[in-house]
Amino acid sequence: MSTANPHLWTVILAGGVGSRFWPVSTPARPKQLLPLASEQPLIRDTVDRIVPLVPADRLRILTGGQLSGALLSVLPELGGEHLLLEPRAAGTGPVLAWAAAELERLDPDAVMVSLHADHVIHPPEAFRALIARAAELAVGHRRLFTIGAPPTRAETGYGYIRLGAPLDGLAGDDHPEPGNAVAEFVEKPDRETAEEYLASGRFLWNTGLFVWRCADMLDQLQAHAPEFRELVPMLRRGESEEFFRLAPTISIDEALLERSDRSGVVRATFAWDDVGAWDAVSRTRPADERGNVLLGDAHAVECDNTVLYADEGPVVGFGVENLVVVRTGGVTFVAHRDRSPDLKRMLQQLPDHLRDLR
Template identity: 35%
Template sequence: MPNSIYALILAGGSGERFWPLSRRARPKQLLRLVADKTLLEETLARLEGFVSPERILILTNSEQENAVRKLLGNFRKENIVAEPAKRDTAAAVALGTGWVASRDHAAIMAVLPADHVIANRTAFQETLALAAEAAEETSGLVTIGIKPSWACPGFGYIEQGKPVHLRKHPDDDSIHRVLRFREKPNPDLAESFLRRGNFRWNAGMFVWSVPTVLREFNRYAPELADFISQVRAPENFEKALRERFSKMPRISFDYAIMEKADRVFVVEASFDWDDIGSWRGVANYFEKDKQGNAANRSITALDSSNNIVFEEDGTTIALLGVHDLIVVRTPDALLICHRHEAERIKDLIGKIPPELQ
């Protein structure tokens, strides 16, 4: 594994599907959904012993900055940076690239979302190490792909090509050229992807060297490349962040770079992965009674089945004669909806008073 590896943690997402537990100032990555730690804390814990804390940059936004700093009270204050405006992942990666380049212009860097559930830390670090070696040897952009367990229409997909064998791992078939990225498919197309066997879920985790990603920014996103050249000078970082970031194009890194680049590789994850994108996903981690009711705490249920219940304030929840509902109780809000409407919770946010959003 390369000696100099940095990590950029993207921690500025909104997680609107988890309202009312999630809010603008307390998004999904700051919630304790499936463990005693928040998803952001779990993300940091997975890097322990693999990336030293001074080489980790956490990017959040101005609405969430205070909550992140309070949560991570012992983390290096200067390694938490708040984006002054929402500009999607291309600008965030550009900012992080400049930060890393100012410290080591030849470093390997990993880009990791802050809101995933990954069970096996050792397997995660082994996959990252392999991806880092692939990035160094191929001078390419490397993404980590998840082998699909079912035909999910809610994820983007990566179409794999021929395997690539590294010098140190000549018998390892887990690295492939990427033929193309595929948008979220309809259910029939997702079934086709699953049958064909050479598709992986796109989990939004990347590894590359600073020179490689700079090459691609210069080729496909010169405006962002110019921004990187400004923020990589330590004395200009704060000024460029304040004055230039909000002027950057609002586009994802996938669209800006990954789907255009011609040297892209995928490493298959050797760990279990879940992005828990809705309350239905979280329910998989709750205890269930014989009627399929899933709850984070003890509930009372009579003639009720397949409900999902989450409460955080000690309120007693009792269900009578109801089925397939989501019930989420916080000190100041209550959500009740059909479990099959879980994906539409984000559509409800705009109708809720601003102070509760």
């Protein structure tokens, strides 16, 4: 499979802090370096999942300079040439444009697969097969493709994609997945709207997994994103420092995909989860018969649906339900599971010495 498309490249977004996994995820040890989905760090799982399709020499990791050593320590087969170190955090719009320009310079026919370091995907074989199919469609249709996951619950924390018309088949192609045009990108809905989306069958979760020709992405960005009209030529000339000085902080969805008439979507044939907050651990790690997830030296007695994380000494839960209890780095954190997506807001109310744990 790895030789199927010699122009296929992978970039992995691995620069975030993962503040919704505080206090375990910190600027020095963000969640992509933590074993939150398996016994390995999330970034290790992500690399292992894609390299049978795209070899390591065509892989680049987008991150900040402060994480380069830690990432290479868990990915010893990679070297510094595999890292693209962001001059500043500017959102996925600028950083993916920069990555596309860097790959285009190496390979004018490059097709970029953009992954996140914190996703859980099973089975990996189905994932690789669909990525290969999306690459065929990206080349054949000259569209910018998103992978859309069929929703399994009324999730209010994800963006959604409303399916447009099926695309015309590629010449000589009888593959069962033709891809669809995107009718609409929808921001995170309220509960009632999410339930309507789930029942309709016309909406997919926006996974943030992208496949496109680098040249097409940059051309579309220049054509449809006024903020980047003068900046894309700068990128293509290799003036990345000046580009990041001038680029706005914006997501690729807002900057390009919601504006372009060339956005497409392919339906995921694998189970997908965004490990975004502590409540996600109950979906990604094995639970006991009462729904408790125990990590480290953790023990649940007469507990239900509780996450116990022990990174520093034992943690014991007794007679509680629907909690997250974490012990690490001299800090004990307790929250209701339903509140774990709100941790960013909580952190803003903490003193600096807690908010900026190292």
